[in-house]
Amino acid sequence: MIAALCYEFRMQVRRPVLWVVYGLTLAALIATFGESYTMLDLGRGGGHDPKAAMVTSATITMTLLPIVYGCMLADRLVRDRRLGVAAILDATPSGRTGRLIGKYLGTCAATATPFAVAYFGRAVVWVIMEGRPAALGWSALMFLLGIVPGLLFLGALSVAGPLLMPPLLFRVLFAGYWVWGNLIPATMMPTLSHTVFAADSDYVPYGLLRLRMPDGMSTTGPWPGASLNLLRPVATPSVALLWIGLMVALAAAVLSLARLHTALTES
Amino acid sequence: MTALDLWSHEIRGAGRAALLAPPAFVLATLLLAAFGARLGSRAGTTAWMLLWAVETGIPLIAGLAAASVIGRDRATELQLSLPARYRSTVLRRLAVIAGWAALCALALSSLLIVTGWWDVFAALPAFPLGTAAVPAGQLTWLAPAVWLTALGLLAAAVFRSTVAATTTVAVVWVFEQVLSGPLRESAAPRLLYLSATARGAAPGAWLPNRLGLICTALPLLGAAWALLGNTERILGGERG
Amino acid sequence: MRIQISGLSKTYKGGVHALAGLDLDVPTGMYGLLGSNGAGKTTLMRILAGILKPTSGTVRVGGHDITTPDGRLAVQRTLGYLPQDLGVYPDLTARRFLDYIALLKGLDSRPTRRRRIGELLEVVALTEHADRRLKGFSGGMLRRVGVAQALLADPRLLVVDEPTTGLDPEERIRLRTLLSQLAGDRTVLLSTHIVDDVAQTSRSVAVLAKGRLVFQGKVGELTALAGRRVWNVTTSGPPPASGRIVSALPDGAGTRYRVVAPEPPAPHAQPAEPTLEDGYLALMEELPLKRGQSRESIA
Numbered sequence: 001m002i003a004a005l006c007y008e009f010r011m012q013v014r015r016p017v018l019w020v021v022y023g024l025t026l027a028a029l030i031a032t033f034g035e036s037y038t039m040l041d042l043g044r045g046g047g048h049d050p051k052a053a054m055v056t057s058a059t060i061t062m063t064l065l066p067i068v069y070g071c072m073l074a075d076r077l078v079r080d081r082r083l084g085v086a087a088i089l090d091a092t093p094s095g096r097t098g099r100l101i102g103k104y105l106g107t108c109a110a111t112a113t114p115f116a117v118a119y120f121g122r123a124v125v126w127v128i129m130e131g132r133p134a135a136l137g138w139s140a141l142m143f144l145l146g147i148v149p150g151l152l153f154l155g156a157l158s159v160a161g162p163l164l165m166p167p168l169l170f171r172v173l174f175a176g177y178w179v180w181g182n183l184i185p186a187t188m189m190p191t192l193s194h195t196v197f198a199a200d201s202d203y204v205p206y207g208l209l210r211l212r213m214p215d216g217m218s219t220t221g222p223w224p225g226a227s228l229n230l231l232r233p234v235a236t237p238s239v240a241l242l243w244i245g246l247m248v249a250l251a252a253a254v255l256s257l258a259r260l261h262t263a264l265t266e267s
Numbered sequence: 268m269t270a271l272d273l274w275s276h277e278i279r280g281a282g283r284a285a286l287l288a289p290p291a292f293v294l295a296t297l298l299l300a301a302f303g304a305r306l307g308s309r310a311g312t313t314a315w316m317l318l319w320a321v322e323t324g325i326p327l328i329a330g331l332a333a334a335s336v337i338g339r340d341r342a343t344e345l346q347l348s349l350p351a352r353y354r355s356t357v358l359r360r361l362a363v364i365a366g367w368a369a370l371c372a373l374a375l376s377s378l379l380i381v382t383g384w385w386d387v388f389a390a391l392p393a394f395p396l397g398t399a400a401v402p403a404g405q406l407t408w409l410a411p412a413v414w415l416t417a418l419g420l421l422a423a424a425v426f427r428s429t430v431a432a433t434t435t436v437a438v439v440w441v442f443e444q445v446l447s448g449p450l451r452e453s454a455a456p457r458l459l460y461l462s463a464t465a466r467g468a469a470p471g472a473w474l475p476n477r478l479g480l481i482c483t484a485l486p487l488l489g490a491a492w493a494l495l496g497n498t499e500r501i502l503g504g505e506r507g
Numbered sequence: 508m509r510i511q512i513s514g515l516s517k518t519y520k521g522g523v524h525a526l527a528g529l530d531l532d533v534p535t536g537m538y539g540l541l542g543s544n545g546a547g548k549t550t551l552m553r554i555l556a557g558i559l560k561p562t563s564g565t566v567r568v569g570g571h572d573i574t575t576p577d578g579r580l581a582v583q584r585t586l587g588y589l590p591q592d593l594g595v596y597p598d599l600t601a602r603r604f605l606d607y608i609a610l611l612k613g614l615d616s617r618p619t620r621r622r623r624i625g626e627l628l629e630v631v632a633l634t635e636h637a638d639r640r641l642k643g644f645s646g647g648m649l650r651r652v653g654v655a656q657a658l659l660a661d662p663r664l665l666v667v668d669e670p671t672t673g674l675d676p677e678e679r680i681r682l683r684t685l686l687s688q689l690a691g692d693r694t695v696l697l698s699t700h701i702v703d704d705v706a707q708t709s710r711s712v713a714v715l716a717k718g719r720l721v722f723q724g725k726v727g728e729l730t731a732l733a734g735r736r737v738w739n740v741t742t743s744g745p746p747p748a749s750g751r752i753v754s755a756l757p758d759g760a761g762t763r764y765r766v767v768a769p770e771p772p773a774p775h776a777q778p779a780e781p782t783l784e785d786g787y788l789a790l791m792e793e794l795p796l797k798r799g800q801s802r803e804s805i806a
Contacts, residue, residue, distance in 0.1 A: 021438070064438060064445070071430065071434035072430055072434055166283065167429075168433070171434075178441055279599065342593075345656070347556075347558045350584045351612070356611070498560075
């Protein structure tokens with residue numbers, strides 16, 4: 001498993017297109033958000049507060065970069081089959097489940113590396129400009145608790161999805177899912193957006209890290225007039241932990257499905 | 268006859284995903300609308316969802332399929348050694364993919380006109396067109412489809428990698444959905460705004476936006492055409 | 508169809524010199540092109556197929572200058588090319604794949620295409636698999652489909668790049684026999700790093716090393732380079748320290764080594780008859796000494 005993890009990490013992280021596409025997307029993001037990105041203030045206050053600034057940075061980063069993350073992951077398993085690597089790996093003594101987990105973790109870690117560089121890079125720039133190193137701690141906490149669980153789920157979805165359907169169809173659905181299930185206002189149509197099932201969620205910053213939102217700007221909790229409000233509890237530490245648990249559990253469920261599919265197609 | 272045979276091979280070679288995705292999307296949209304109506308969703312909400320699907324769904328599929336057209340070709344080296352120019356072959360494949368997506372979009376929008384949903388669109392507050400503008404209304408899906416297809420082909424020619432090219436198209440599409448407000452309000456980006464029908468446009472800005480999308484697609488296609496002429500570059504791409 | 512190459516160089520982006528001032532004359536018939544991996548064979552094949560443009564030099568194929576767009580098109584019309592990495596469309600049947608390539612090669616008449624494809628499927632012994640999808644084909648069957656597509660337009664020049672790599676012995680023999688039969692009045696340029704393929708099919712051979720031509724001549728002349736340089740050494744001790752070991756066979760209590768070396772590699776070494784492989788190795792062994800000399804002086 002460790003060998004698969006290291007191999008997949010190296011193979012993915014050195015693909016130039018990975019860095020190029022992330023770079024272009026980040027440039028577009030910075031150009032569009034402009035002052036919000038330079039000040040790290042989305043009107044929720046706290047551009048000079050390290051915790052609020054790092055949460056804002058995460059919110060902006062999570063808008064577009066996960067689509068790069070998901071799409072860039074979507075060819076890893078099918079690519080092995082196409083290149084004939086799968087047959088070679090099958091001949092190795094490592095177990096298939098261990099190899100799948102190693103491959104999943106390695107390739108997700110590699111694909112998340114430019115993401116992390118963008119996020120922590122912004123944190124370092126903020127620290128240099130504001131002179132408050134506490135932001136580095138908040139950024140690490142926010143990344144580990146508020147971003148990584150979502151990426152684990154998205155990673156499982158992207159690694160396993162193209163096994164079950166053509167990669168082209170998966171990418172269409174993934175782009176649609178990202179907008180529908182994570183970004184649109186909850187009142188626009190019935191959606192998983194802003195629920196505990198959304199990979200891009202505010203439960204950790206406002207539930208676990210106890211960040212205070214200005215009145216009337218809450219993105220967590222029930223939305224007036226929206227359907228599926230049952231899945232939008234008010235942000236508390238336990239709800240934030242529930243969100244983390246759900247993301248990890250969903251990732252495990254999707255990977256189990258992928259393993260089952262592989263076992264069935266091989267038998 | 269020769270041309271017919273060639274096109275028939277290109278249709279077969281387009282791949283199941285590219286051929287099945289547009290009609291599957293149309294079917295899924297109609298089922299979702301019917302499901303929503305059964306659950307008691309307001310006519311305005313259902314109409315908006317249908318309009319959004321027509322304007323953004325099929326163009327996304329066409330763009331992603333165009334972005335895969337080079338990377339999924341497993342016989343590139345052989346193709347480059349043939350007397351038929353490779354870029355003509357690529358354009359033929361693109362025409363198959365985009366043409367089929369356009370037919371599906373046309374079928375969906377015709378269905379919406381016949382069933383009266385177009386009149387419901389017209390009553391929506393943000394709808395920039397009147398019911399009289401039904402023929403011009405086809406630009407609702409045509410302009411973004413042409414633009415995203417051109418972008419997909421250019422990304423495919425630049426990156427020579429399906430994963431990078433499709434990611435680029437997906438990012439641009441999501442970007443347009445998420446940041447519709449700033450795009451709509453800024454002077455230059457307004458011309459490249461893909462959802463000007465469903466998300467609304469300033470009075471008099473809709474038609475320039477649609478024509479702007481089609482006009483800017485042309486240089487994208489031109490750049491892709493130029494890059495496709497560089498065989499060494501095409502051959503050196505990352506497969507898949 | 509004669510190939511005349513003069514001063515051919517190819518430098519890739521990033522400064523990699525794949526070919527450096529290559530001069531080569533290939534007559535009609537079967538012609539072998541040997542070289543280790545990275546010697547520049549595939550680059551040369553791709554230039555001849557009109558895929559890559561040379562950085563400098565001239566290449567004339569049947570009188571057409573391949574460095575001009577018109578010349579390249581004229582050559583591609585009379586060329587059959589089997590790339591090293593033959594990609595196919597896995598969802599097409601062999602017959603449909605060939606029909607598609609035939610159309611792209613300009614075979615417009617449907618009856619002519621049908622007849623030609625039928626004949627070629629017969630030639631490559633794939634008639635009974637013609638309507639199966641290519642994704643179910645073995646490596647050898649795919650190579651034979653590759654040969655069939657290369658022959659569609661009845662080419663005067665056949666360029667085949669590493670056609671036998673990865674094939675089982677039976678498929679290898681079948682394929683190289685087929686290529687030899689095809690040579691006749693055609694020019695068949697066979698690029699390979701498997702010396703035996705050239706030994707069994709070609710009378711003439713060229714050897715490339717690091718983008719340069721280091722030998723051009725008859726197969727016998729290349730073999731002769733190892734004359735009085737091939738030795739058999741049987742020993743139960745360590746292998747001979749000098750020379751290049753060609754093979755090692757268990758022999759009773761010891762091991763019998765076949766060694767290419769200018770001097771006997773051991774006191775009890777027995778001289779042996781050289782093969783083409785020995786000649787090739789002898790040439791490669793000599794290269795560092797002869798790098799500064801001209802092609803003529805080496806050949």
